[in-house]
Amino acid sequence: MSASGLKTGQPPVEQARSGAFKLTWRLLLIGIGALVLLLSVTRFFTGAVDLTSAGAINAAVALAVPIGLAGLGGLWSERAGVVNIGLEGMMILGTWAGAWGAIQFANPWMGVLAGAIGGAAGGLLHAVATVTFGVDHIISGVAITILGGGITEFLSKVTFAEMPGGGDTQSPPVPKPQVVSLPGIGEPLAELESQRWFLISDLAGILRGLTTNVSLFTILAVLLVPLTFYVLWRTAFGLRLRSCGERPVAAESLGVNVYTYKYAAVVISGALAGLGGAFLSLVASSAYREGQTGGRGFIGLAAMIFGNWRPGGLAGGALLFGYTDGLQLRRGGESVHALLLLVAILIAAVAVYQLVRQQRTQAAIITGSAAVIVFAIFALTDSVPGQFTSVTPHITTLLVLSLAAQRLRMPAADGLPYRKGQAK
Amino acid sequence: MNAAESSFTDRLLGRVRLEGLLPLAAPLLAVVFAGVITSIVLLVSGDPPLETLVAMADYGTQPRSIVLMLNYATTYYLAAIAVAIGFRMNLFNIGVDGQYRLAALVAAAVGGALTLPAPLHIALIILVAMLVGAGWASIAALLKVKRGVSEVISTIMLNAIATALGAWLLNKERLAVEIAGSNNIGTKPIAESGQVPGMAIIPGTELKVFGLIILAIAMGVLYHVLLNRTRFGFDLRATGRSESAAVASGVNVKKMVLIAMIMSGAAAGLIGMPQLLGSSYSYSLDFPTGLGFTGIAIALLGRNHPVGIAFGALLWAFLDTSSSILQLREVSPEIVRIMQGTIVLSVIIAYELVHRYQITAGQRRVSKELSGGTTPPRVEGASA
Amino acid sequence: GGSEEPTTTASPGDAATSAAPGGTGPKVGLAYDIGGRGDQSFNDAAAAGLDKAKAELGLAEAKELEAGNGETDAAKEERLRLLAQGGYNPIIAVGFAYSGPLKKVATEFPEVKFAIVDDEAATGPNISNLVFAEHEGSFLVGVAAALKSEKNHVGFVGGVEVPLIKKFEAGFAAGAKAVKSDIKVDVKYLTQPPDFAGFADPAKGKTAAEGMFDAGADVVYHAAGGSGGGVFEAAKAANGKAIGVDSDQAKTAAADLQGVIMTSMLKKVDVAVFDFLKNAAAGAPKAGTTVYDLKAGGVDYSTTGGQVDDIKAKIDEYKQKVISGEITVPKEVG
Amino acid sequence: MEEAVISTSTSAVELEGITKRFPGVVANSNVSLSVQRGHVHAIVGENGAGKSTLMKILYGMQRPDEGEIRVNGAPVSFRSPSDSIAAGIGMVHQHFMLADNLTVLENVVLGSEPRKGGIAIDFGSARKKIKQISDTYGLGVDPDMLVEDLGVGARQRVEILKVLYRGARILILDEPTAVLVPQEVDELFGNLRELVREGLTIIFISHKLDEVLSVADAITVIRRGTTVASVNPKDVTARQLAELMVGSELPSPETRESTVTDVVALSVRNLSVHSPDERCIVDGVTFDIRKGEVLGIAGVEGNGQAELVEAIMGMRPADGEIRLGEEDISAWSTLRRREAGIGYIPEDRHRHGLLLEAPLWENRILGHQTRKPNVKGPWIDRAGARRDTQRIVEQYDVRTPGIDVDAAALSGGNQQKLIVGREMSGDPVFLIASHPTRGVDVGAQAAIWDHLRAARAAGLAVLLISADLDELIGLSDTLKVILRGRVVADVDPQNVTPEQLGSAMTGAGEAA
Ligand SMILES: Nc1ncnc2c1ncn2[C@@H]1O[C@H](COP(=O)(O)OP(=O)(O)OP(=O)(O)O)[C@@H](O)[C@H]1O
Ligand SMILES: Nc1ncnc2c1ncn2[C@@H]1O[C@H](COP(=O)(O)OP(=O)(O)OP(=O)(O)O)[C@@H](O)[C@H]1O
Ligand SMILES: [Mg+2]
Ligand SMILES: [Mg+2]
Numbered sequence A: 001m002s003a004s005g006l007k008t009g010q011p012p013v014e015q016a017r018s019g020a021f022k023l024t025w026r027l028l029l030i031g032i033g034a035l036v037l038l039l040s041v042t043r044f045f046t047g048a049v050d051l052t053s054a055g056a057i058n059a060a061v062a063l064a065v066p067i068g069l070a071g072l073g074g075l076w077s078e079r080a081g082v083v084n085i086g087l088e089g090m091m092i093l094g095t096w097a098g099a100w101g102a103i104q105f106a107n108p109w110m111g112v113l114a115g116a117i118g119g120a121a122g123g124l125l126h127a128v129a130t131v132t133f134g135v136d137h138i139i140s141g142v143a144i145t146i147l148g149g150g151i152t153e154f155l156s157k158v159t160f161a162e163m164p165g166g167g168d169t170q171s172p173p174v175p176k177p178q179v180v181s182l183p184g185i186g187e188p189l190a191e192l193e194s195q196r197w198f199l200i201s202d203l204a205g206i207l208r209g210l211t212t213n214v215s216l217f218t219i220l221a222v223l224l225v226p227l228t229f230y231v232l233w234r235t236a237f238g239l240r241l242r243s244c245g246e247r248p249v250a251a252e253s254l255g256v257n258v259y260t261y262k263y264a265a266v267v268i269s270g271a272l273a274g275l276g277g278a279f280l281s282l283v284a285s286s287a288y289r290e291g292q293t294g295g296r297g298f299i300g301l302a303a304m305i306f307g308n309w310r311p312g313g314l315a316g317g318a319l320l321f322g323y324t325d326g327l328q329l330r331r332g333g334e335s336v337h338a339l340l341l342l343v344a345i346l347i348a349a350v351a352v353y354q355l356v357r358q359q360r361t362q363a364a365i366i367t368g369s370a371a372v373i374v375f376a377i378f379a380l381t382d383s384v385p386g387q388f389t390s391v392t393p394h395i396t397t398l399l400v401l402s403l404a405a406q407r408l409r410m411p412a413a414d415g416l417p418y419r420k421g422q423a424k
Numbered sequence B: 001m002n003a004a005e006s007s008f009t010d011r012l013l014g015r016v017r018l019e020g021l022l023p024l025a026a027p028l029l030a031v032v033f034a035g036v037i038t039s040i041v042l043l044v045s046g047d048p049p050l051e052t053l054v055a056m057a058d059y060g061t062q063p064r065s066i067v068l069m070l071n072y073a074t075t076y077y078l079a080a081i082a083v084a085i086g087f088r089m090n091l092f093n094i095g096v097d098g099q100y101r102l103a104a105l106v107a108a109a110v111g112g113a114l115t116l117p118a119p120l121h122i123a124l125i126i127l128v129a130m131l132v133g134a135g136w137a138s139i140a141a142l143l144k145v146k147r148g149v150s151e152v153i154s155t156i157m158l159n160a161i162a163t164a165l166g167a168w169l170l171n172k173e174r175l176a177v178e179i180a181g182s183n184n185i186g187t188k189p190i191a192e193s194g195q196v197p198g199m200a201i202i203p204g205t206e207l208k209v210f211g212l213i214i215l216a217i218a219m220g221v222l223y224h225v226l227l228n229r230t231r232f233g234f235d236l237r238a239t240g241r242s243e244s245a246a247v248a249s250g251v252n253v254k255k256m257v258l259i260a261m262i263m264s265g266a267a268a269g270l271i272g273m274p275q276l277l278g279s280s281y282s283y284s285l286d287f288p289t290g291l292g293f294t295g296i297a298i299a300l301l302g303r304n305h306p307v308g309i310a311f312g313a314l315l316w317a318f319l320d321t322s323s324s325i326l327q328l329r330e331v332s333p334e335i336v337r338i339m340q341g342t343i344v345l346s347v348i349i350a351y352e353l354v355h356r357y358q359i360t361a362g363q364r365r366v367s368k369e370l371s372g373g374t375t376p377p378r379v380e381g382a383s384a
Numbered sequence C: 001g002g003s004e005e006p007t008t009t010a011s012p013g014d015a016a017t018s019a020a021p022g023g024t025g026p027k028v029g030l031a032y033d034i035g036g037r038g039d040q041s042f043n044d045a046a047a048a049g050l051d052k053a054k055a056e057l058g059l060a061e062a063k064e065l066e067a068g069n070g071e072t073d074a075a076k077e078e079r080l081r082l083l084a085q086g087g088y089n090p091i092i093a094v095g096f097a098y099s100g101p102l103k104k105v106a107t108e109f110p111e112v113k114f115a116i117v118d119d120e121a122a123t124g125p126n127i128s129n130l131v132f133a134e135h136e137g138s139f140l141v142g143v144a145a146a147l148k149s150e151k152n153h154v155g156f157v158g159g160v161e162v163p164l165i166k167k168f169e170a171g172f173a174a175g176a177k178a179v180k181s182d183i184k185v186d187v188k189y190l191t192q193p194p195d196f197a198g199f200a201d202p203a204k205g206k207t208a209a210e211g212m213f214d215a216g217a218d219v220v221y222h223a224a225g226g227s228g229g230g231v232f233e234a235a236k237a238a239n240g241k242a243i244g245v246d247s248d249q250a251k252t253a254a255a256d257l258q259g260v261i262m263t264s265m266l267k268k269v270d271v272a273v274f275d276f277l278k279n280a281a282a283g284a285p286k287a288g289t290t291v292y293d294l295k296a297g298g299v300d301y302s303t304t305g306g307q308v309d310d311i312k313a314k315i316d317e318y319k320q321k322v323i324s325g326e327i328t329v330p331k332e333v334g
Numbered sequence D: 001m002e003e004a005v006i007s008t009s010t011s012a013v014e015l016e017g018i019t020k021r022f023p024g025v026v027a028n029s030n031v032s033l034s035v036q037r038g039h040v041h042a043i044v045g046e047n048g049a050g051k052s053t054l055m056k057i058l059y060g061m062q063r064p065d066e067g068e069i070r071v072n073g074a075p076v077s078f079r080s081p082s083d084s085i086a087a088g089i090g091m092v093h094q095h096f097m098l099a100d101n102l103t104v105l106e107n108v109v110l111g112s113e114p115r116k117g118g119i120a121i122d123f124g125s126a127r128k129k130i131k132q133i134s135d136t137y138g139l140g141v142d143p144d145m146l147v148e149d150l151g152v153g154a155r156q157r158v159e160i161l162k163v164l165y166r167g168a169r170i171l172i173l174d175e176p177t178a179v180l181v182p183q184e185v186d187e188l189f190g191n192l193r194e195l196v197r198e199g200l201t202i203i204f205i206s207h208k209l210d211e212v213l214s215v216a217d218a219i220t221v222i223r224r225g226t227t228v229a230s231v232n233p234k235d236v237t238a239r240q241l242a243e244l245m246v247g248s249e250l251p252s253p254e255t256r257e258s259t260v261t262d263v264v265a266l267s268v269r270n271l272s273v274h275s276p277d278e279r280c281i282v283d284g285v286t287f288d289i290r291k292g293e294v295l296g297i298a299g300v301e302g303n304g305q306a307e308l309v310e311a312i313m314g315m316r317p318a319d320g321e322i323r324l325g326e327e328d329i330s331a332w333s334t335l336r337r338r339e340a341g342i343g344y345i346p347e348d349r350h351r352h353g354l355l356l357e358a359p360l361w362e363n364r365i366l367g368h369q370t371r372k373p374n375v376k377g378p379w380i381d382r383a384g385a386r387r388d389t390q391r392i393v394e395q396y397d398v399r400t401p402g403i404d405v406d407a408a409a410l411s412g413g414n415q416q417k418l419i420v421g422r423e424m425s426g427d428p429v430f431l432i433a434s435h436p437t438r439g440v441d442v443g444a445q446a447a448i449w450d451h452l453r454a455a456r457a458a459g460l461a462v463l464l465i466s467a468d469l470d471e472l473i474g475l476s477d478t479l480k481v482i483l484r485g486r487v488v489a490d491v492d493p494q495n496v497t498p499e500q501l502g503s504a505m506t507g508a509g510e511a512a
Helices: A004-009 A025-046 A054-079 A087-104 A108-132 A137-162 A186-194 A200-211 A216-234 A236-246 A248-253 A258-284 A296-306 A311-356 A361-380 A392-403 B003-012 B022-045 B049-060 B063-087 B096-113 B118-147 B151-169 B213-229 B231-241 B243-248 B253-270 B273-280 B291-301 B306-328 B333-371 B377-383 C012-018 C042-057 C073-085 C096-108 C134-148 C163-179 C202-214 C225-237 C269-281 C309-324 D002-008 D051-058 D081-086 D104-109 D123-136 D152-165 D182-197 D209-215 D238-246 D305-313 D334-339 D349-353 D360-365 D382-395 D412-425 D442-457 D469-475 D498-505
Strands: B176-178 B185-187 C027-032 C061-066 C091-094 C114-117 C127-132 C153-160 C184-191 C219-223 C241-246 C261-267 C288-292 C299-301 D011-022 D025-036 D040-045 D066-071 D074-076 D089-092 D170-174 D201-205 D218-223 D226-231 D264-274 D280-290 D294-298 D319-324 D342-345 D430-434 D461-465 D478-483 D486-491
Touching: A025 A200, A025 A311, A054 A087, A054 A108, A054 A186, A054 A200, A054 A216, A054 A236, A054 A258, A054 A296, A054 A311, A054 C202, A087 A108, A087 A137, A087 A258, A087 A296, A108 A137, A108 A216, A108 A258, A108 B333, A137 B291, A137 B333, A186 A200, A216 A236, A216 A258, A216 A311, A236 A248, A236 A258, A236 D104, A248 A258, A258 A296, A258 C202, A296 A311, A296 A392, A296 B151, A311 A361, A311 A392, A311 C184, A311 C202, A392 B118, A392 B151, B022 B049, B022 B333, B049 B063, B049 B306, B063 B096, B063 B213, B063 B253, B063 B273, B063 B291, B063 B306, B063 C073, B096 B118, B096 B151, B096 B185, B096 B253, B096 B273, B096 B291, B118 B151, B118 B253, B118 B273, B213 B231, B213 B253, B213 B273, B213 B306, B231 B243, B231 B253, B243 B253, B243 D349, B273 C073, B291 B306, B291 B333, B306 B333, B306 C061, B306 C073, C027 C042, C027 C073, C042 C061, C042 C091, C042 C269, C061 C073, C073 C091, C073 C096, C091 C096, C091 C269, C096 C114, C096 C127, C114 C269, C127 C269, C134 C153, C134 C163, C134 C219, C134 C241, C134 C261, C134 C299, C134 C309, C153 C163, C153 C202, C153 C225, C163 C184, C163 C219, C184 C202, C202 C219, C202 C225, C219 C225, C219 C261, C225 C241, C269 C288, D011 D051, D011 D201, D025 D040, D025 D051, D025 D066, D025 D201, D025 D218, D040 D051, D040 D182, D040 D209, D040 D238, D051 D089, D051 D170, D051 D201, D081 D089, D089 D152, D104 D123, D104 D152, D123 D152, D152 D182, D182 D201, D182 D209, D182 D498, D209 D238, D218 D238, D226 D238, D238 D442, D264 D305, D264 D461, D280 D305, D280 D461, D280 D486, D294 D469, D294 D498, D305 D334, D305 D342, D305 D430, D305 D461, D334 D342, D342 D412, D349 D412, D360 D382, D360 D412, D382 D412, D412 D442, D430 D442, D442 D461, D442 D469, D461 D469, D469 D498, D478 D498, D486 D498
Parallel strands: C027 C061, C027 C091, C091 C114, C114 C127, C127 C288, C153 C184, C153 C219, C219 C241, C241 C261, D025 D226, D040 D201, D040 D218, D089 D170, D170 D201, D294 D461, D294 D478, D342 D430, D430 D461
Antiparallel strands: B176 B185, C261 C299, D011 D025, D011 D066, D066 D074, D218 D226, D264 D280, D264 D319, D478 D486
């Protein structure tokens, strides 16, 4: 039999896969290169050395990790169709459990483990509420955030208060995971960095920031990003998990037990958020401190959406946030003021792109004038008021998102209730 | 079944459809369930469950506590309505928090700066608050419509930015004045003419209920009418239920997003008003915070339904007011928080359980009709 | 008084559970601000004062309540009212947030003695205001910092940018400049109100301090509550010096960090609370403002660890000048 | 064990006394059914008769309240589809069970992934196996495409591939032909026969009775949830079958005398639609529809019909001119177009036609938010809308427990009737009817056709798009064939056979 009927029947849409923007390694490297160049240009002209200093980069990573881990947590559960706004609560559980485990067993890695378990417990609760009882995902998340706070306060009272150097709201100092450096290159790089040469010194600073005094926990966290990608996109487990977030009924019709996978996803999600919390109490600071998450769980959620529900993207979002947060905390007035110039250049570039590539004259004019305004502000002021430097990361995030108009694609069945046997 | 009655219960309990006594069963079961779970928590923490719960109930029913609850609930209700407007079309406005804080600050400053005849003065302050709230929300709305930025991110970020902006404004060079001998700092107190007197409607206490509880009630009615009785409301709900269907039916979704978000923001602007015009008369460092977050929980607790939200707000208010009495009874503050969390969870779970029961009940009813030898109801329906 | 009111569940009977030493002294009520006992900051200092009183004055009972996050004045009012009705007298409110509520409740219960820490705005015949000259204390540690700084560059990390903390900054900067007029003073606030996370985020504190040390500062003073731990860590890593706040942190901080704390600005809330309770027990608490300044010894600097022994003489010189009024320390950042 | 069973019995599937209740509905009551191994067994019945439910029960997706299932003679109890899959049963669902955002490959292998080293998916071998199956049965499926980019026909083939991939011995096909053109249908039946020859058993649901008669070895008729007859295709006619099903006689789409006037109701001048990535989906289409005329558009699914319709509705940007009567409406909003009297029966009722979680009477308002009897000024007129919904339910014989049930609870056929009723009630001057009778039983089909004819006689202009060529040929006054977004042929419905039309649609006809 000839299949001609069917072959010609293939509608045109099927011939060319819609030319959606594909991120290749090459593009990625070019992007990073351009960014570094931009930074070093700005550094060069403004003299804001902190933009590319080893310290800033090191701080950036340290501040990005907890956000990134929370984001990964969000990714896991939302990929399985469960919205997780309880990340903050699970993170809080992680801060306590991390510190407690490390102290109890006098071993930081037991702390890491405990942190994961603590968060996972929160995740389990969320799974019971949303998957088994079909409760609205968001309210369950809110409740878990309240609970997480209360439970940790209670636990720290009954544990840390008794310990020497501890208190109701604070643990004694914890044993920290080991810190490592790439041997032999720290000194020479520091030397280079201090030369303040264009580009070279900047690269040296960035490299040194990434290779010296890095906690093993940080390395673990970074590895979790590719690992997540591999598991979710390359394994059978991951495919089934994602299918539960895209079309649970289809999964069900092929014998996949949707409940099981949703449970697994949400528990793992909690564990990751818990790791984020543990990082705060074990690495970012060396003790549990009540309220030390400071809303990072929500920022993690934002980072995940920023990354369009993909590991790489959310890592980028977390890094952007961590870097700008580091800058503003370290030498806000100066660095953030310098960033204004960078922003001006960036917007100007967009304007040119709009004009040349897209022939969108009107848009180009608007963007262009925006660039001019920003530059004017930069030129006319010599520092940014403290109140505003503190929100540099937030403003930057918004700026990036609005410049790069993105086609968000959340899992199709994200947040929708699912019941077995309700197939239509 | 009687259409009117069914649609009423339907509205009362959101999408849960219940016949007969079941509507009562839901809240009842919720209370019992919550009680049991909470008792467990208390046992674990070594507090006497029964006495503690009795004390809570006892305290919660005293005139003074009732006034406090009503005042809390007034604020919470407004917050939840603001959030619910967004939810009804799948917009998740986490930014209510920033919107109301900024709105209250600016409104307080304006209200303190000038004096007008009473009704005008109040009206102006409220108007300013709504405008500021709407304006701040419109940033997120525009970002979504023009640039496709998820409102979840943008509002999270805008909350932080509102904090910074507020801190910058709340400064002696700008909107704030020094409060003599205090480490606090706030806007110039609003004159008599701009204050809304409380109402002594609860006998047995000299404490007064916020005059603006009226505003909250009005907002509830407005919300209900607007969404369920008007064309605009229909379009909004349709968009929420199925964007594609709404588009095909001629709804301009982008416009709806814009309007809904701005309305949500305007409503958010009102959140601070009862407190500002009824109690503090000035926006200062100790102005209540985090109400947006509470609003999200309460809106969903009430299933985005005006009556449901009222119950949710009262429950939440009850839990908050009972915190002090519990501490006085040696229940530590963190246990109080744990109780709040568990109660919220158990209430919604109880609702789901009743919902499930209702489904099986429906199936049993059908099977009875079947054994009764009548033709399947589906056919009756067609001819009815 | 309210204690006879039968309706309330807060009648002394029920509440007696926590009976401390069960002495003959007064029944004391303490209302904390957010954080409460154990916040390793001024709430804790107040608690310390209370504990001392328990031990030495034989209080009949002490009841401690703490504020909830982002609560309203009404809630604070109710807290105080419940205490008053519960027959607690005297009652101490910790933190300026209680100003308005305390004034209200104090008029409702004229026979009950009230005290409020950090606030002068709430006045009344039965209200004692216990306030501190944080700027003066900070001035001294500013002096110490300048004297110890080799790079002529010091830093200040504030938890949240509120007027109270700015008093610390103002005094510190003034002190440093008094010694070296050309000294560089870096200033960073971790968060902005009403986001009070800045008092509990060591990670932020650490990053901010690291930034200052990297920029060339060698002494950093913090008024950042729980975030201070991060500042100490940064100091240790950069082998610089740090200055503690409120209590003598060279004693309370983690053992491995105590070495970097050259001194601490002492704000003796505990003393103030104890004094008040003592007078109250004696039946004569002083209504109106009591300023705990350098003169009164309400603020001071610590010498634990002996790191400032070499400059002690100089510091005390300035101390005298401030006490004598020869130097008036600015309350506000100039 | 299978061997042992085979010796004892020749029936692949036996269902006995199956009863299934849903809230407010008895989908199946005491249904019995026996399917011989190696047969193509057809199940026919009106919408909501309970066919899909019965099959979902056999497939383990829903558990029967009562009754027994025997596969190859052995009693089974399926807790989930994985059990039935293990028992060699596969099902192609009526509503596609595909995740749009996953690739064909991912959709196919889901649940039975070939592994590499225990955890990783072996994409290589999966791809090979899919290609091989696709080639053997001429399914022409590309494993690496995103499902969302596939047309309905292709999705249908992916569904079949899913089943074959799992090596099912018993195939359930729930309305597989609803969306296919004759060539595709023949192709499919060719495949089926092939499979039967290989010893597979096929259970097959359809509303197209001639199809059923041509392919089935045995037919079971279901009515209101119970089996009313089991017949042999050799000794029944389509007409008799229809009577068994719905008690009415087999309708024919034949239009009587032409009612075409010379007043142009809608004129479209070189209308073009481009996809976001600049591909031309609709390419310079031009036509006029006069009052009383039905213009049929024939074409294989996915050749631009959907986009053409959405362009006319103002739901997607397009170049070219659209005139409604005298007015140029090219720049108008969808709402304004609807108000001007354009009715719209969408192709995908669940995406564009209904609010599934809203009660019927609110669905009555949808698309007519600005018109009587639904609204008074800015206010919703509940009473009016409810009254009119009741009217539609009766007039169009929508089988429902009442007008307060959610649209989702209606069987698709009944959902369709509601939509048709609604769009007709807007007394439109111009109606777009995309697949107006897809998935609708013969009874309802007749009713819908009658309504269309009546409206046409009253001067309504209709743009008819359908995959059912009899319907197209029968109803249309003029026929245009669309291929890759271009109108490639005008055909005279009076003298064209479905087969000719079919080949024209697939391009093969261009030569002829
Ligand atoms: N999951 C469900 N929940 C509630 N009711 C259901 C469910 N599935 C089916 N029904 C109801 O059961 C009845 C039978 O549905 P079914 O899908 O079996 O009909 P059908 O014969 O497939 O109709 P069609 O010819 O339109 O496909 C319908 O009235 C439908 O409303
Ligand atoms: N969970 C449910 N609750 C209520 N009704 C349901 C549910 N699941 C399915 N239904 C309805 O039962 C009907 C039977 O399902 P089925 O998959 O057979 O669709 P259908 O009736 O054949 O519709 P169509 O003709 O559009 O394909 C569906 O139309 C659906 O609307
Ligand atoms: Mg069906
Ligand atoms: Mg159907």
